[in-house]
Structure formats: C-alpha cells, structure tokens
Amino acid sequence: MEHPLWFSYALWVGIGCLAVALVLVAVRAILGPTVADRVVAADALSTLLMSLIIASSIWLDEVSYLDYVLVLAVLSFVGTVAYAKYLQRGVIIERDVD
C-alpha cells in the first residue's frame, strides 16, 4: 500500500532519528569504559531495535513483524538480568540457596 507523501515524511523522520540513535548507542557500547556501561548500551540497543522494527513494519505495512518485537523484549530483559547477576555473584544459576 502506498503511503501519502506527508506520512512518508513523518516515517522517515522517525526512522532516521532511530537510526542515528542506534549509531550513537553502538559507539557507547564499543567505547564504554566499564562492563556496566556496555550492558546499559546493549539494553538500549535492543530497545531501539524494537522501536525500529515497529516503525519499519508500519512503513512496509506488514503485520507479521510485530511478533519479533515481543520475543526481543523478553530476550533483552533476561539478558540484562543474567548479566547483572553474573557481575554480582559470578554465576547465573545458583545451586546452593542460602
């Protein structure tokens, strides 16, 4: 389906902002002096990627991409929690519960 021209402009402003934001956060993920900086940047990368997937699915007028957003949300949360736990305890799944 063809979008009207003004709607395409709004889409390109949104997608362009998200693309620039992805680049900036990727720079922080590469530079980041500590591990926590990199984990924060990776979390923000997945958030921006979810936004970009939804905006792209509006642009392409395609419903089926929306399921990937939910999967990415769950995986990003589990990844952040696992990394925080690894930083703090050295293991992710503890066998002896105290």
Place this chain on the structure above:
Amino acid sequence: MSGTWTDWLVAALLVIGGLFSLVGAIGILRFPDAFNRMHGSGVSATVGLPAIVVAGTIYFSVHHGLTVKLLFFVPFLLWTGAAGTFMLGRAAHQTGPGLAPGTVRDDMESLAGTVKAKE
C-alpha cells in the same frame, strides 16, 4: 484512504518517539558514568518506545482490523525496564562504584566495592 485523522496521530507519535529515542541515545553517549547513562536509557525506554508502540497499535487497528497485542507490551516493558535497571545498578555499584568525579552524595557508600568484579 480511510481514517485520515488517525494517520496524523500515527505520524505525530512516530516523530515524538523517534525524537525521544534520539535524546536518550545522546544521553547514553554523553553522560559521565554508568548510573547517569541508565537515566538516558530510561528516557528512550519509557517515552520513545511506548509512543511508537501506540502508533503501531493505532495504525494496524485502523488498516488491518487488528489488534491490541502490541498494547500488552507497554506494561511489560515498563516493568522489565525498571527491574533490569535496578538489578544492573546494584551490581555495578557493588562491584566498584565507578562514580563520576562530580558526584556529591552516595547513600550506599558502605556497600560500594564489596563484591569483586568477575571479568
């Protein structure tokens, strides 16, 4: 094209979400330490992404007869964002505070650096 005022709403929400995500990303790049950067991450996760989710919900509801599936995603996102940031902040503070030089107050100072970081 049906429902043209909803398309204006979708366009406005897309631009708002994109701009807030960009502001959060600039914050992540420019803030001085990891705890300030979590604030920048929270901007794009609590304003930018829900705006775009609502835009997608309105667009696909009007044009495809879908769906509130995406709306269930917003409370999940707010919850997991807060929980993940809390756990990561505690872990980062306890493995060595790494605070910016201009920090004036640290209420958890007695716990800072009590855990050795695993590299």
